[in-house]
Amino acid sequence: MALEVRGLSCGYRGREVVRDVSLTLEEGRVLCLLGPNGAGKTTFFKTILGLLPSLGGSILLDGEDLLPWPAARRAQALGYVPQAREPLFSFRARDVVLMGRTCRLGLFASPSGKDRRLAEEALEAVGARHLGERPVTELSGGERQLVLLARALAQEPRFLVLDEPTTSLDFGKQLLVLRRIEQMGRRGMGVLVSTHFPEHAFLCAHQVLGFHGGGHLSPGPPEEVLTPRNLKTLYGVEVDIVRLGGKHGDRRVCVPRQG
Numbered sequence: 600m601a602l603e604v605r606g607l608s609c610g611y612r613g614r615e616v617v618r619d620v621s622l623t624l625e626e627g628r629v630l631c632l633l634g635p636n637g638a639g640k641t642t643f644f645k646t647i648l649g650l651l652p653s654l655g656g657s658i659l660l661d662g663e664d665l666l667p668w669p670a671a672r673r674a675q676a677l678g679y680v681p682q683a684r685e686p687l688f689s690f691r692a693r694d695v696v697l698m699g700r701t702c703r704l705g706l707f708a709s710p711s712g713k714d715r716r717l718a719e720e721a722l723e724a725v726g727a728r729h730l731g732e733r734p735v736t737e738l739s740g741g742e743r744q745l746v747l748l749a750r751a752l753a754q755e756p757r758f759l760v761l762d763e764p765t766t767s768l769d770f771g772k773q774l775l776v777l778r779r780i781e782q783m784g785r786r787g788m789g790v791l792v793s794t795h796f797p798e799h800a801f802l803c804a805h806q807v808l809g810f811h812g813g814g815h816l817s818p819g820p821p822e823e824v825l826t827p828r829n830l831k832t833l834y835g836v837e838v839d840i841v842r843l844g845g846k847h848g849d850r851r852v853c854v855p856r857q858g
């Protein structure tokens with residue numbers, strides 16, 4: 600069971616932003632997408648999700664072309680948490696999470712007890728059960744981000760696309776969300792996640808893909824892709840990767856060079 604991207608090019612009205620990307624993401628694996636502002640991370644995700652037409656290449660799930668799939672079938676396979684933005688309607692957070700179950704309901708069906716239980720569990724999993732009764736228009740950016748993540752969990756997709764899920768979260772919530780991402784992988788979900796923090800890849804990812812101004816680094820394990828040289832290519836800064844031993848095992852951190 601795998602999501603395969605073959606020679607995918609993405610962009611807008613003939614302007615290519617991302618060119619000729621190929622990768623395979625198996626269920627149970629986490630891929631972290633890195634790159635500077637404007638490198639094309641969101642564009643790439645939206646193309647995979649079918650929200651933008653591709654400029655070339657193909658996207659396959661278990662060898663089947665995703666393009667002709669109806670929206671509900673696609674939503675059962677691929678969940679999406681976009682970058683946080685202002686909500687339009689003042690639904691309760693609990694109901695927004697329950698909406699994640701919509702793609703699993705029949706045409707005129709209402710949510711069942713099981714759907715409500717899964718929605719509650721999803722809120723609990725992201726540490727946001729206390730927000731259930733609050734209108735989403737009155738939540739902070741980080742709180743809204745957690746509610747959207749819970750909605751995607753309630754959807755129970757096989758693959759989940761998370762666009763900068765840790766942006767706007769405090770330090771503790773960032774670590775909670777990274778732990779959840781890692782757990783989602785262990786429970787068999789395939790996850791594509793973008794972040795502006797390379798260290799997040801060390802904490803939760805099996806593979807890293809890096810975009811930089813029209814080009815990209817070949818996908819591979821974080822320990823191989825996240826070298827000082829590649830980080831310079833991605834972000835134009837000099838950093839060292841420092842390995843820290845400890846009672847919780849090997850850890851790697853990025854340390855800026857002086858000067």
Ligand SMILES: Nc1ncnc2c1ncn2[C@@H]1O[C@H](COP(=O)(O)OP(=O)(O)OP(=O)(O)O)[C@@H](O)[C@H]1O
Binds near residue numbers: 635
């Ligand atoms: N609707 C659009 N029409 C035309 N160009 C767009 C559109 N949306 C984004 N772009 C351009 O495509 C490029 C890639 O944008 P994208 O949002 O994919 O980058 P990103 O890597 O997600 O950036 P960030 O880290 O800042 O969120 C940018 O140059 C951006 O200006």
